[in-house]
Amino acid sequence: MKLTLKKIHDNKIFEWSVVTVIILSALLIGAKTYHLPATVISILTYMDIAVTVFFLLEISIRFIASDDKKNFFKSGWNIFDTLIVVVSLIPIEDSEMALVGRLVRVFRVMRMISIVPELRILINSLLKAMPQLSYVMLLMFIIFYIYGAVGSFFFTDINPVLWGDIATSMLTLFRVMTFEDWTDVMYETMETYPLSWSFYLSFIFFTAFAFLNMVIGIVVSVLEKENAAHDRQMLLEQSEEKMTQLDEIQQELDEIKALLKAQQV
Structure with a gap:
């Protein structure tokens, strides 16, 4: 299982898929700043949930495929990615912390830095x-x-x-x-x-x-x-x-x- 997930993690297609989903996440954040019909807002909400689930799977694959799991969270980028994903999973959209939830989703765009080595x-x-x-x-x-x-x-x-x-x-x-x-x-x-x-x-x-x-x-x-x-x-x-x-x-x-x-x- 570890070798299979490592092959998936090292695959360029998977890497570009993550970059594409990050860009999609940024577009979803921008779309929510407009006044849209209720149907469109509902679709965007489901897409946002799908993006969050994808990020959860991606960080899980990275952790399982890691050779040194003890030092996985010693990397600042891994901590940042995990924190963004965990906070995104908390259902706070309809609470007083809704503003925090929106801000966290804005910062998901910064995951592009942890994915692209040149940006790091x-x-x-x-x-x-x-x-x-x-x-x-x-x-x-x-x-x-x-x-x-x-x-x-x-x-x-x-x-x-x-x-x-x-x-x-x-x-x-x-x-x-x-x-x-x-x-x-x-x-x-x-x-x-x-x-x-x-x-x-x-x-x-x-x-x-x-x-x-x-x-x-x-x-x-x-x-x-x-x-x-x-x-x-x-x-x-x-x-x-x-x-x-x-x-x-x-x-x-x-x-x-x-x-x-x-x-x-």
Whole structure:
């Protein structure tokens, strides 16, 4: 039974079937946001139940086919998938927890990450890059705070809506960093302070050009390391599989030799 389920789990058709059902689940969630007739809603409800049952069967197949069941739930992705499936099985649609049930069904779309290895590599790279990114984000916050204080001191009388206090000033600076009509903000202050353009250009240089490129560089560097580690793991698994096959062939040859010797005797 374990070998049969393992063959099913490793089959590409089964993998793509899971991906298809996840996409179907996402479409069902989107369909329920519209005003639909009662008949359509009833059909969508039955389809949602079928999707939940399929996910239950899929997680069961993965658990039974696993070679190391003791460490199955040590993987964060397995815990996430199991938690989503278990909560989806709880009948809370007609209770006060109906909103929680809908949110859980929304998060079922994230199971795509645990199914597709490439997406797992991206998320793992982002998580591993967080310690390095935290220092860059801290430095960016310091720059935001300094420029926000300066902008609030000089420009609050020009437009208190944008520069009334330091928190509002930092939000305005975020708008400038994302280039959302930032020239309108700059030209407004240049009518009173003609040299205020230097304030905006220097801020954009530090944030949009310098720090954001540093963030991208860190993420790309960690992503390359994760891809290299994944390739090494795949090569190791392939070599172990080949060694297992060679051992099996060697055992068969030894058995053949033993039979030939027995026939000669």
